[in-house]
Amino acid sequence: xxxxxxxxxGGEDKATAGxxxxxxxxxxxxxxxxxxxxxxxxxxSDRLEGPLTWAGRYVPVVGQHVDALRNxxxxxxxxxxxxxxxxxxxxxxxxxxxxxxxxxxxxxxLQQPVADSAATVxxxxxxxxxxxxxxxxxxxxxxxxxxxxxxxxxxxxxELAAEALAVAPALLGADGTARYFVAMSTPAExxxxxxxxxxxxxxxxxxxxxxxxxxxxxxxxxxPGGFEAPxxxxxxxxxxxxxxxxxxxxxxxxxxxxxxxxxxxxxxGQLFPQTPGGTEVDGxxxxxxxxxxGLLRLTGPVDVEIxxxxxxxxxxxxxxxxxxxxxxxxxGDNPDRKELLGDVADATxxxxxxxxxxxxxxxxxxLGPLVEDGHLRLSVFEARPEAFFDRIGLSGxxxxxxxxxxxxxxxxxxxxxxxxxFLFRDIDVATVVDPDTGALTxxxxxxxxxxxxxxxxxxxxxxxxxxxxxxxxxxVVTLHTPHTLDTVTVxxxxxxxxxxxxxxxxxxxxxxxxGPGATRTVVFELSGIVPSWPYRLEVLPQPTANPDQLTxxxxxxxxxxxxxxxxxxxxxxxxxxx
Numbered sequence: 343x344x345x346x347x348x349x350x351x352g353g354e355d356k357a358t359a360g361x362x363x364x365x366x367x368x369x370x371x372x373x374x375x376x377x378x379x380x381x382x383x384x385x386x387s388d389r390l391e392g393p394l395t396w397a398g399r400y401v402p403v404v405g406q407h408v409d410a411l412r413n414x415x416x417x418x419x420x421x422x423x424x425x426x427x428x429x430x431x432x433x434x435x436x437x438x439x440x441x442x443x444x445x446x447x448x449x450x451x452l453q454q455p456v457a458d459s460a461a462t463v464x465x466x467x468x469x470x471x472x473x474x475x476x477x478x479x480x481x482x483x484x485x486x487x488x489x490x491x492x493x494x495x496x497x498x499x500x501e502l503a504a505e506a507l508a509v510a511p512a513l514l515g516a517d518g519t520a521r522y523f524v525a526m527s528t529p530a531e532x533x534x535x536x537x538x539x540x541x542x543x544x545x546x547x548x549x550x551x552x553x554x555x556x557x558x559x560x561x562x563x564x565x566p567g568g569f570e571a572p573x574x575x576x577x578x579x580x581x582x583x584x585x586x587x588x589x590x591x592x593x594x595x596x597x598x599x600x601x602x603x604x605x606x607x608x609x610x611g612q613l614f615p616q617t618p619g620g621t622e623v624d625g626x627x628x629x630x631x632x633x634x635x636g637l638l639r640l641t642g643p644v645d646v647e648i649x650x651x652x653x654x655x656x657x658x659x660x661x662x663x664x665x666x667x668x669x670x671x672x673x674g675d676n677p678d679r680k681e682l683l684g685d686v687a688d689a690t691x692x693x694x695x696x697x698x699x700x701x702x703x704x705x706x707x708x709l710g711p712l713v714e715d716g717h718l719r720l721s722v723f724e725a726r727p728e729a730f731f732d733r734i735g736l737s738g739x740x741x742x743x744x745x746x747x748x749x750x751x752x753x754x755x756x757x758x759x760x761x762x763x764f765l766f767r768d769i770d771v772a773t774v775v776d777p778d779t780g781a782l783t784x785x786x787x788x789x790x791x792x793x794x795x796x797x798x799x800x801x802x803x804x805x806x807x808x809x810x811x812x813x814x815x816x817x818v819v820t821l822h823t824p825h826t827l828d829t830v831t832v833x834x835x836x837x838x839x840x841x842x843x844x845x846x847x848x849x850x851x852x853x854x855x856x857g858p859g860a861t862r863t864v865v866f867e868l869s870g871i872v873p874s875w876p877y878r879l880e881v882l883p884q885p886t887a888n889p890d891q892l893t894x895x896x897x898x899x900x901x902x903x904x905x906x907x908x909x910x911x912x913x914x915x916x917x918x919x920x
Contacts, residue, residue, distance in 0.1 A: 444510075446511050457504045529665075537630055541687065542563070545691075554687070565591070572592045575590065575613065581605070590613065594610075597609045610626045611623055627720050638655065666763055669799075670799065713736050716738060720736050747824065749786070751786070753790070756816040756853065757814070758806070763887045764792060765791070765793075765888065769892045770892075773785075773896045776898060786866040790861065795859075796812050811857060819852050827867070834863075878917055878920030880916075890911070
């Protein structure tokens with residue numbers, strides 16, 4: 343058994359190297375490394391299955407160690423063999439072809455080997471679990487823990503890869519043309535779900551070929567008759583109460599109002615077919631300037647032509663250009679600016695589907711944070727792929743585990759300008775729970791700072807139609823919580839509040855005006871009961887132009903880390919406790 347250690351460690355090292363090569367995109371080298379790993383595990387297995395270990399299998403304590411090593415060696419050999427076959431036959435680089443087409447036949451060909459790999463990893467996990475014993479010495483037990491942890495990580499990845507390959511053909515138009523509405527949104531004019539939808543596209547997928555058919559100003563899709571002839575619309579649950587004032591049946595740019603993207607997808611699915619040239623869609627994509635900047639990191643910069651001038655837009659300048667500079671360069675409702683939004687999106691998509699892309703690690707490093715932070719979302723009507731998107735967080739669904747407390751601070755621009763690029767929010771949460779009674783009190787302090795100037799920028803950015811001074815920002819600040827609101831103050835004075843309901847929980851909103859350079863503080867005082875023990879809090883951030891700064895303090899909850907449990911910029915959703 344001791345003599346097999348070198349082979350076991352060598353097999354593990356070569357398998358790890360193979361995974362790194364797969365992530366880097368070098369599948370031929372990965373296949374070779376997995377093959378060498380399988381050989382090392384095979385040698386260890388042969389030694390451990392030999393006559394020298396037979397007697398030891400029946401000796402108490404010794405037998406448990408021999409069985410553990412035998413099972414690990416056998417599982418390692420199976421994993422190495424399976425991974426080598428998968429890496430040599432499932433080269434993801436063969437999925438793409440010129441002109442933005444995905445090879446659906448190759449997608450189908452990859453399904454079985456990747457599914458087999460997922461099954462092999464699951465079997466290896468079962469094998470490791472079957473040999474766990476309190477009699478194992480610390481060295482062996484620790485190594486089994488590490489091996490199992492690595493296996494569990496790989497198991498999740500292979501399961502996701504297998505499911506992605508299973509749902510991909512239909513999404514890519516294998517059974518007929520699939521159409522997706524692309525909502526290009528700007529948090530410079532914030533909505534609870536992110537930003538106002540200023541431009542749109544229609545993405546078609548037919549037989550694996552992707553084509554962005556339209557890209558333009560969303561305002562062109564509003565009903566010609568306005569309020570006299572709005573589009574037919576059946577509001578989703580809670581929509582009329584929460585977002586009825588946005589009149590999406592007249593102003594489609596407000597279709598991203600809800601923090602639940604599948605709800606917004608439903609709204610878009612109702613309205614877009616009624617627009618001039620509109621059609622039924624299979625889903626909706628949300629992308630904001632941060633998402634476009636991330637995609638340009640993968641493709642490199644793109645050039646767009648406007649008024650005889652070539653503008654180069656890349657990862658370094660895309661966000662600043664789309665959030666501020668475009669409005670300065672093309673003031674107001676300039677039709678050239680509105681065409682430019684579509685041109686940038688069109689050029690980015692063309693580059694994405696025609697230029698060579700980096701390896702899986704780089705793709706994950708770029709796209710992962712965009713999805714986690716809510717800058718890029720995709721929700722579809724078909725149940726199975728939507729469940730997959732829910733699992734990887736791409737759908738943008740509002741979800742809170744049963745028994746969890748929830749906190750989400752949202753705000754929305756009420757002046758229809760593009761001033762929120764200059765808005766900063768600090769959120770301080772001080773919660774105290776009583777472990778004996780389950781009573782909870784919480785103070786949520788939201789400090790808003792408006793760094794917009796009162797002059798020097800176009801009216802479209804800092805102006806308004808409400809006769810307020812230029813540079814004024816009017817925000818409706820909303821708190822999602824299951825608890826009872828006791829008081830709300832603005833700058834220490836009692837404030838009016840709107841109490842509503844969404845996702846089956848209370849929602850409290852207060853409206854504040856911030857002049858240029860002003861800071862206002864909204865304080866929500868709450869009381870309630872801990873939903874369940876151990877106490878767990880889910881924090882659901884809003885994708886904003888500037889990340890929120892959060893300080894989270896929870897006192898009195900047993901087994902929870904000392905306060906503050908979180909302090910810093912908000913990014914992806916997260917949980918504490920539990």
